Every structure is written in structure tokens, then in C-alpha cells.
Amino acid sequence: MKKILIIGGGVAAYEAALAASAAPKTQVTVCSAESVPPYRRPALSRMVAEELADAAFYFKPAAFYAEHGIDLRLGAEAKVLDREKRELRLADGTILPWDVLVLATGGYAFVPPLPGAEHVRVLRTYADLLAIRELLEGGLRKAVIAGAGVLGLELADSLLKKGCEVTLLEAGPAVLGRNLDEASAGMVKNLLAQKAGLTVLTGVSAGKAFPDGVELTDGRRLDAGAVFFSTGVRSCARLAADAGLAVDRGIVIDDRTATSDPAVFACGDAAELNGRSFGLLNAARTMGHIAGINAAGGDERFVPESWPVRLNALGIKLFSAGTPAGAHVEHTEADGAGKSLIYDESGKLAGVVLLGDLSEAAALQKELAR
Ligand SMILES: Cc1cc2nc3c(=O)[nH]c(=O)nc-3n(C[C@H](O)[C@H](O)[C@H](O)COP(=O)(O)OP(=O)(O)OC[C@H]3O[C@@H](n4cnc5c(N)ncnc54)[C@H](O)[C@@H]3O)c2cc1C
Structure with missing residues (x-):
């Protein structure tokens, strides 16, 4: 039996466990630091405001893992890897041996080192969700969110639904800066202006955080019961780096998801391929599947795709694929819906931004991939 040990509790670990356990003569153990079985992380944003059925939140019920021969250990934080002995030490001192290791440790929400950073909150894990729900139950009425990307907007939507006043801070010139062309950004700005x-606030960020508010980089002070940061993700790569594996911004992998040690694979938000970390669910899912197959002795390759971004929050229905910045943009608007086709210098379609009416999304995505 080949002992395959997977560290992580997100989609990459889940897919790796499924793929590895489906191969013959494998014994799969998954160690997750979280207290609940693997779940759909993107659902956390909505769950700030609404309950979701377990079947919609968890990939599988807890019993599934044992039924499929997967030893899922929850609250099991991996602390030290000994690659020579091929052993892992957990925070509680338990030692677990492996023949092949899969690192699916994911990412953490990045908070810049600002004064008062200890007062800043994030939404990344189930435990973060519970903490936010507790704040809301305790009467949270005003919140500041630094970072107006997709996740920041989704969190703002849920907090508004729970009766909070929300101030969104965006250091750049426009919200969703990475996903919108100029004309679409104008439409989004108008939509957000209507939201009670x-x-x-654009062109400004949080400079200092306090228990009861924030000082902006332009000196203004805002009162708030909670200050959230939604300013990007960094790979959880410390465990790998401490074990001497090649780590850049993420754990360096090749297209087989193998690390600098052929007995160790890495996948998902924790990993970096050709200088690129993805930070996207579908990338993590595919990488996890491939890492699981290869850990069991297979030879699959990960080929990055151009995964689109979708948002349905604050009255904005958005589909954005490819690049929003190109040599030439064709923007049309009809009945409140917007469509931007972005072309590169050679006249090839390089990006698509749809707002309101997303019915052409699949067809345009195919055209982009050509
Ligand atoms: C609120 C929110 C909304 C999102 N929305 C979208 C979206 O709409 N579309 C999209 O494509 N992506 C979205 N994402 C990003 C997406 O969720 C991630 O890309 C994806 O979850 C990455 O999966 P992963 O398994 O690599 O890592 P993660 O999901 O981060 O899971 C890593 C797991 O490893 C565990 N772990 C870490 N270190 C250790 C350790 N030492 N020992 C044991 N366990 C450890 C962590 O506890 C965690 O359970 C969203 C993310 C968030 C937070």
C-alpha cells in the first residue's frame, strides 16, 4: 500500500484525495487545520447573510470520507515536515508517515502591515465566517471594507443585506479594476451609486486600524464596528519552505504538480507554476485532481486555462474573461446591459466584459479560447 498524505482542507485537497483514493493500492490520509470537512469556499461570502443547506456548502457529508477509505483528520494542523524520514508532525504532536505527500495548504487573506493590523478582519475560512456572524448578532451596524475586488463587493453585499452601512475603499481609480474596461467601470460606478x-471611496485606503474604525491614507477618520481587508491572497508556503522545498511566492511546481522533491506534490492556491499562482477555485480543483493522480503513480499534466470571473452582487451581474485592457475596445449598451469586446493589436479578441445580460458568456468564452 502506498501511503499518500494530503495536507489541506480545501477544494485542492478534496480533489487530490478523491483521485488518489480511486487508484489501486493507496492509503489516503487528509489533514485539515479546519474544524469542518472540505467545503465550497466561495459560498462563505453569501453565508454571511444567508443559511445554505449542508449539501450546497460541503463537497460531501463527513461520513463520505471513511466510506471511501479516506482518513480525514479535522483540526489537524501540520507543523513540521521531515522529508528525510518522510514524516509529518501535527500541532498536537502526532507523527504521520508518508510515501508521497501532497501539499494543498491553500492561501491566506493578505493584510498589509499597517498600524493596528490586529484589529483588521478577513473572510477566508469557516472560522472567519462564524466570527463575522457573531459580530452581526452583537449588533454590527457600520463596516469598512478595504479592497473593492470581487470578494470585497460580495462581502459588502452580504453586510448590506444584514442591515450594515458599508464603506468600500479602493486604492485604485475604480472598483473591480482588474476585471473591467473603462466603459464598463463607468456602468458599475453608476450601479453602485444607487445602492442604499x-x-x-476610490484612490484611498486604510492607513491605520482601530477597534472602532479606521484612519484613511488621506487622513480622514471613519467610525466602524469592523474593518475588513480584501486585498488579495498569498500562498501558505511556510511549511514547504521550512522543509527546504523550492518556494517563490508559492510552492514551486512543474506541470505534473511535482515540487523540487519528486515525492512531494503541491496544488491549488499554495502552488506556483511558471511564476504564476492562480487564486481561483477551478484552477485549484484541476490541480488537486492532477496532484492526486500523480501522487498515486500517474502522469497527468496541468494546463492553465483562462478562467473567467463572475460576480452577482450589489445589483451587478458581471462576466469578465481574458484581459480588460487591449489595443481596441468595442463597447455597446442596451437596456441597461453592457458588452465590451477587447481586441489586441493584431485584431484578435483578447477580453470580454458582460454586464447585466450574460447570455453570450459561454459563446464568447469559446471565441476567446480560439
Ligand atoms: C470568500 C471567498 C470567495 C471566493 N470566491 C471565488 C469565486 O467566486 N471564484 C473563484 O474561482 N474563486 C473564489 N475564491 C477563491 C477560491 O476559494 C480558492 O481559489 C480556492 O479555495 C483554493 O483552494 P485550495 O484548496 O488551494 O486552498 P484553500 O481553499 O485555501 O484551502 C486550504 C486548506 O488548507 C488548510 N491548511 C493550510 N495550512 C495547513 C496546515 N499547516 N495543516 C493543515 N491544514 C492546513 C486550510 O485550513 C484550508 O482548509 C474565493 C475565496 C474566498 C475566500
Whole structure:
């Protein structure tokens, strides 16, 4: 029996466990630091405001893992890897041996080192969700969110639904800066301006955080019961780096998801391929599947795709694929819906931004991939 040990509790670990356990003569153990079985992380944003059925949140019920021969250990934080002995030490001192290791440790929400950073909150894990729900139950009425990307907007939407006033801070010139061309950004700005309870401030960020608010980089002070940061993700790569594996911003892998040690694979938000970390669910899912197959002795390759971004929050229905910046943009608007086709210098379609009416999304994505 080949002992395959998977560290992580997100989609990459889940897919790796499924793929590895389906191969013959494998014994799969998964160690997750979280207290609940693997779940759909993107659902956390909505769950700030609404309950979701377990079947919609968890990939599988807890019993599934044992039924499929997977030893899922929860609350099991991996602390030290000994690659020579091929052993892992957990935070509680338990030692687990492996023949092949899969690192699916994911990412953490990045908070810049600002004064008062200890007062800043993030939404990354189930434990973060519970902490936010507790704040809301305790009467949270005003919140500041630094970072107006997709995740920041989704969190703002849920907090507004729970009766909070929300101020969104965006250091750049426009919200969703990475996903919108100029004309679409104008449409989004107008949509957000109509949202009761929401204030959007651009060109400014949080400079200092306090228990009861924030000082902006332009010196203004905002009162708030909670200050959230949604300013990007960094790979959880410390465990790998401490064990002497090649780590850049993420754990360096090749297209087989193998690390600098052929007995160790890495996948998902933790990993970096050709200088690129993905930070996207579908990338993590595919990488996890491939890492699981290869850990069991297979030879699959990970080929990055151009995964689109979708958002349905604050009255914005958005599909954005490829690049929003190109040599030439064709923007049309009809009945409140927007469509931007972005072309590169050679006249090839390089990006698509749809707002409101997303019915052409699949067809345009195919055209982009050509
Ligand atoms: C609120 C939110 C909304 C999102 N929305 C979208 C979206 O709409 N579309 C999209 O494509 N992506 C979205 N993402 C990003 C997406 O969720 C991630 O890309 C994906 O979850 C990455 O999966 P992963 O398994 O690599 O890592 P993660 O999901 O981060 O899981 C890593 C797991 O490893 C565990 N772990 C870490 N270190 C250790 C250790 N030492 N020992 C044991 N366990 C450890 C962690 O506890 C965690 O359970 C969203 C993310 C968030 C937070």
C-alpha cells in the first residue's frame, strides 16, 4: 500500500484525495487545520447573510470520507515536515508517515502591515465566517471594507443585506479594476451609486486600524464596528519552505504538480507554476485532481486555462474573461446591459466584459479560447 498524505482542507485537497483514493493500492490520509470537512469556499461570502443547506456548502457529508477509505483528520494542523524520514508532525504532536505527500495548504487573506493590523478582519475560512456572524448578532451596524475586488463587493453585499452601512475603499481609480474596461467601470460606478447604505471611496485606503474604525491614507477618520481587508491572497508556503522545498511566492511546481522533491506534490492556491499562482477555485480543483493522480503513480499534466470571473452582487451581474485592457475596445449598451469586446493589436479578441445580460458568456468564452 502506498501511503499518500494530503495536507489541506480545501477544494485542492478534496480533489487530490478523491483521485488518489480511486487508484489501486493507496492509503489516503487528509489533514485539515479546519474544524469542518472540505467545503465550497466561495459560498462563505453569501453565508454571511444567508443559511445554505449542508449539501450546497460541503463537497460531501463527513461520513463520505471513511466510506471511501479516506482518513480525514479535522483540526489537524501540520507543523513540521521531515522529508528525510518522510514524516509529518501535527500541532498536537502526532507523527504521520508518508510515501508521497501532497501539499494543498491553500492561501491566506493578505493584510498589509499597517498600524493596528490586529484589529483588521478577513473572510477566508469557516472560522472567519462564524466570527463575522457573531459580530452581526452583537449588533454590527457600520463596516469598512478595504479592497473593492470581487470578494470585497460580495462581502459588502452580504453586510448590506444584514442591515450594515458599508464603506468600500479602493486604492485604485475604480472598483473591480482588474476585471473591467473603462466603459464598463463607468456602468458599475453608476450601479453602485444607487445602492442604499453603500459608500464607495476610490484612490484611498486604510492607513491605520482601530477597534472602532479606521484612519484613511488621506487622513480622514471613519467610525466602524469592523474593518475588513480584501486585498488579495498569498500562498501558505511556510511549511514547504521550512522543509527546504523550492518556494517563490508559492510552492514551486512543474506541470505534473511535482515540487523540487519528486515525492512531494503541491496544488491549488499554495502552488506556483511558471511564476504564476492562480487564486481561483477551478484552477485549484484541476490541480488537486492532477496532484492526486500523480501522487498515486500517474502522469497527468496541468494546463492553465483562462478562467473567467463572475460576480452577482450589489445589483451587478458581471462576466469578465481574458484581459480588460487591449489595443481596441468595442463597447455597446442596451437596456441597461453592457458588452465590451477587447481586441489586441493584431485584431484578435483578447477580453470580454458582460454586464447585466450574460447570455453570450459561454459563446464568447469559446471565441476567446480560439
Ligand atoms: C470568500 C471567498 C470567495 C471566493 N470566491 C471565488 C469565486 O467566486 N471564484 C473563484 O474561482 N474563486 C473564489 N475564491 C477563491 C477560491 O476559494 C480558492 O481559489 C480556492 O479555495 C483554493 O483552494 P485550495 O484548496 O488551494 O486552498 P484553500 O481553499 O485555501 O484551502 C486550504 C486548506 O488548507 C488548510 N491548511 C493550510 N495550512 C495547513 C496546515 N499547516 N495543516 C493543515 N491544514 C492546513 C486550510 O485550513 C484550508 O482548509 C474565493 C475565496 C474566498 C475566500
